[in-house]
Amino acid sequence: MKCLHFALATLAACVILSTPSAALNTFNIILGPSRENCFNEHLQAQERLDLSYEVADGGSLDVDFVIYSPNSRPLYNLNGESFATFGFNAELEGTYVYCFSNKKSGSSERKLSFSVHGPDEVFKIENKELKESVDDPTDTIQAELRTLDSGIKAIRDEQAFLVQRERRHRLTADSTNARVLYWSMVQALALIGVCYFQISYFKRFFEMGGVRV
Structure with a gap:
């Protein structure tokens, strides 16, 4: 039994190393100004689809998101959100369409990443056949x-997906820290200027009154 577990672990490591990045269900897209990108997923009844997205760069880091059922009825709708997660079990068999929209912006593009976890019918059939075949240990x-x-x-x-979120949050934190630093420098310069003005004003005031400072 230990040998079997060791073989599984070894083969799993090979699978991890040999799985190309393109095989992952994470995608990066760029939404131009006033543009919309739509994708579709064919589901059988009661099959599940999970989706998450995050806006990484562009404008106010917001997009509109909507997913439609096969009868064109909106199942889920978000307006101006930076990130979201959504999952559901299909009530009807057919093609479900989900769209990312940047139509509200006429000047800046949006860069976003999204991950989709949907059914794979070929994998299910093969997996079922393999589970039913218990004669061969292989x-x-x-x-x-x-x-x-x-x-x-x-x-x-x-x-x-989490790496994308961490990157966006880090950029936001760096931008905030830079603004705080610049604002502190402006305040320091303004304080020095006010002090200099007050000293010069009072010095001239006493000189005009005949008192030498």
Whole structure:
């Protein structure tokens, strides 16, 4: 049993190292001014779709988001949000469309990243067949590897999303610190200027009154 676990761990490590970045479900897009990008996902009834997005750069770091059911009914709608997460189980079979919109901005683009976790019918069929085939130990290992691979991809997608959020928050913190520094320097210069003006004014006042300071 220990040998089996060791083999699974070794093969899982190989899967992690060999999984290309393009295979992840995290995407980066640029929304131009007054533009909208839409994507679709075909779902069977009761299948689940999870989606999260974050605006990394551009304007006020806000976009509009909406997802439509196969009958064109809006299921979820957000206006002017920087980030959000959304998940649901499909009530109807068909193509669900989700859109990111920058139509409210006519001058600045938006850079955002989003992660999608949806069904993979081919994987489900193969996984079911492998689980039903228990005669060959290799099939069991392959089924476990597929399960591990799916979990690893989900973790890496979430990690990429968190990295994007950390980057945006770090840039915001750096910008705030820089503004505080500049404002402190302006206040110091203003204080020095006021002190100099007061000293010069009182010095001239006493000189005009015949008193030498």
